Amino acid sequence: MTPPSNEVTELAEREYQHGFVTDIETEVIPKGLDEDVVRLISSKKNEPEWLLEWRLAAYRHWVTMSEPTWQKAHYPSIDFQDIAYWAAPKPKPKLNSLDEVDPELREMFDKLGISLAEQERLSNVAVDAIVDSVSVATTFKAKLAEAGVIFCSFSEAVAEHPDLVRANLGSVVPVRDNYYAALNSAVFSDGSFCYIPAGVRCPMELSTYFRINSAQTGQFERTLIVAEEGSYVSYLEGCTAPMRDENQLHAAVVELVAHTDAQIKYATVQNWYPGDAEGRGGIYNFVTKRGKCAGDRSKISWTQVETGSAITWKYPSVVLQGDDSVGEFYSVALTAGRQQADTGTKMIHIGKNTSSTIVSKGISAAHGQNTYRGQVKVLRSAQGARNFTQCDSLLIGSDCGAHTVPYIEVKNASAQVEHEASTSKIGEDQMFYCRQRGISEEDATSMIVNGFCREVFNELPMEFAVEAQRLLSVSLEGSVG
Amino acid sequence: MLHIENLHASTAGTEILRGVNLDIAPGEVHAIMGPNGSGKSTLAHVLSGRPDYEVTAGSVTYNGVDLLALAPEERAAAGVFLAFQYPVEIPGVGNLYFLRTAVNSIRATKGLDPIAVTTFIKMADKAMDAVEMDKSMKNRSVNEGFSGGEKKRNEILQMTMLEPTLAILDETDSGLDIDALRIVANGVNALRSPERSMLVITHYQRLLDYIVPDKIHVLAAGRIVRSGGKELALELEASGYADIEAELASKGATA
Structure with a gap:
């Protein structure tokens, strides 16, 4: 058997499309972290006392914790004093309309294919654009406000809706949850806030676009989404970063709260810079994402397409507290070059007749290492809980790896838990079959990979599904020998 | 026009084809029969360019072109079609989407625009x-x-849509009941034309009752x-391959 020609080598040499740096005047505080830095961040944001105290409590806990090392990824230990914890495009005016956005910033977003102006004019997606640590623009605010939907930057939410923020912040991911969540809680700079009032179906897709621009800074944002009784929201998140030789840390926290009969769909297309073929540079994407189905019959769906980052380490999870609540996790993770991904989900069944579905598709090419790690936990109270898990891995070439680490813990005998897993290689047979029909190796690879991911892409909104397919094709570009 | 001369090929270090000579004129249907392990499928794979076969000697020209120098997709574009003995599954890829991609890939090599979806569906x-x-x-x-x-x-659907000029059918009758065999054979017969050559590979004479070859x-x-x-074919049906194998064995002993 011959390997699929030079696919592997060329895969690793593909170009990253979003690797440019935009020259924007940026305010960065000196590197390092101590209580004064936490106070400085808080004061720069004119935060209320309670939030400063919350941050300090997180910081004081963080210093007692040690960096976790249990994940299946190899990287040198991070020097947390060598990171700047605040960077913001300067000046930072309060924006009332897109016309006030810095032209260079707008150009950057145009270059990324996310024209903020176009978005506003043509599409029905409201965008919150976050550069480095700060939200630079939120579109469609007025239209959303008519429906009673609050969609704004986190800072703005703290200033204008402090009670809502205070009631929900840390309610799903407590400050002491894990090392990176504690760090984020201490130093988070901005993020998105979204509140859907009872009975409201959000009239459009909401979207946050994250961009790391500055060098040697960490990015720590928080997203908080609260869906009141009987409401519905679909939320999209996209990410890119410039090509740099050093690694940059992205440690975000996303919290979702779904009350009775509410539904939250959260989709991510993550395309952080993955580093070069030798593994130099790239983003460390260490993110805590968790949703709480607080009310009966509530539903939270995570869909993620992870094509970027040097290391992806995250487990979007659902705590199924309400009776008959539903949690879903659909994931595609692609690792090429020297990328490493350790990703999966946790489904914690607490309420009666709760159900969860996990569909994970891992694709490894070149020297990529892809691990699915998932936990299904059924507590004693979760009478009639059900889970279905399917983990499929696809290998391209012979230097990559796929690993599956499922943890299942069941304390209620009435629960039904199913787990299916498969590992396959893009077969010589499949490749030859396509080529015999006149389809080039490159198109065949992209077609087979997209076919493999179809169940997950079906869960994405249309534009995102197209974007995701395009990203996968780009990531696998140059696979023809 | 297909011209095969002294073709030697091996796979995994074992020589399978040991000097095949064959000419097929446009519009002709030739059948290749033979016992298991005689190299029938290898011939089909070598002609269509399967990567794990190595041609060690000989030549294959097709319409004046050195077929062996072309990649599998280039051979497809040149009009070579292989109906697989074991058609391959591609999960998540829609059957007609696949077929349309194939049709358009081949059209692109001829400088043609992609086919209109409605035309294609019809x-x-x-x-x-x-x-x-x-x-x-x-x-x-x-x-x-x-x-x-x-x-x-x-496979026959794909063959119909891709309009090859050289169709190779690798044991297309294997695993078919008599009704399915008739349907498949009808499909193949409908594609017989003065411009299209066919190479029908089979172990059994049965298929040749339905697809009547010019030469065997x-x-x-x-x-x-x-x-x-x-x-x-009828002769073989009566005597089986045993005579031929016995004849070969005696030749081998004297060689």
Whole structure:
């Protein structure tokens, strides 16, 4: 058997499309972290006392914790004093309309294919654009406000809706949850806030676009989404970063709260810079994402397409507290070059007749290492809980790896838990079959990979599904020998 | 016009073809018969360019072009089509989407624009009717969960849509019941034309009752040992391959 020609080598040499740096005047505080830095961040944001105290409590806990090392990824230990914890495009005016956005910033977003102006004019997606640590623009605010939907930057939410923020912040991911969540809680700079009032179906897709621009800074944002009784929201998140030789840390926290009969769909297309073929540079994407189905019959769906980052380490999870609540996790993770991904989900069944579905598709090419790690936990109270898990891995070439680490813990005998897993290689047979029909190796690879991911892409909104397919094709570009 | 001369080929270090000579003129249908392990499928794979076969000697020219120098997709574009003995499953890829991608890939090599979707669907509907394929097969994943007969009909559907000038059918009759065999054979016969050559590979004479060849060749131990008209199939049906193998064995002993 011959390997699929030079696919592997060329895969690793593909170009990253979003690797440019935009020259924007940026305010960065000196590197390092101590209580004064936490106070400085808080004061720069004119935060209320309670939030400063919350941050300090997180910081004081963080210093007692040690960096976790249990994940299946190899990287040198991070020097947390060598990171700047605040960077913001300067000046930072309060924006009332897109016309006030810095032209260079707008150009950057145009270059990324996310024209903020176009978005506003043509599409029905409201965008919150976050550069480095700060939200630079939120579109469609007025239209959303008519429906009673609050969609704004986190800072703005703290200033204008402090009670809502205070009631929900840390309610799903407590400050002491894990090392990176504690760090984020201490130093988070901005993020998105979204509140859907009872009975409201959000009239459009909401979207946050994250961009790391500055060098040697960490990015720590928080997203908080609260869906009141009987409401519905679909939320999209996209990410890119410039090509740099050093690694940059992205440690975000996303919290979702779904009350009775509410539904939250959260989709991510993550395309952080993955580093070069030798593994130099790239983003460390260490993110805590968790949703709480607080009310009966509530539903939270995570869909993620992870094509970027040097290391992806995250487990979007659902705590199924309400009776008959539903949690879903659909994931595609692609690792090429020297990328490493350790990703999966946790489904914690607490309420009666709760159900969860996990569909994970891992694709490894070149020297990529892809691990699915998932936990299904059924507590004693979760009478009639059900889970279905399917983990499929696809290998391209012979230097990559796929690993599956499922943890299942069941304390209620009435629960039904199913787990299916498969590992396959893009077969010589499949490749030859396509080529015999006149389809080039490159198109065949992209077609087979997209076919493999179809169940997950079906869960994405249309534009995102197209974007995701395009990203996968780009990531696998140059696979023809 | 296909011209095969002194073709030697091996796979995994074992020589399978040991000097095959064969000419097929446009419009002709040739059958290759022979015992298991004689190299029939290897010949099909070598002609279509399967990567794990190595040609060690000889030449294949097709319409004046050195076929062996072309990549599999280039051979497809040149008009070579292989109906697989074991059609391959491609999960998540819709059957007609796959077929349209193939049609458009081949069109692109000829400088043609992609086919209009409506035109394509009309053509596909007609071709599916011809092989009595259920319309639900349009959007199912390529060959996934298809029965043996459905897979073979799908091969004929692809062949119809791709309009090859050299169609190689590798044991297309294997695993088919008599009804499916008739449907598949009808599909193949409908594609016979003065411009299209066919190479029908089969172990059994049965298929040749339905697809009547112009010539029959017997392949044994990597060489064509006998050639003749369609009556040769009946002869083989009566005597089996045992005589031929015995003859070869005695030759081998004296060589």
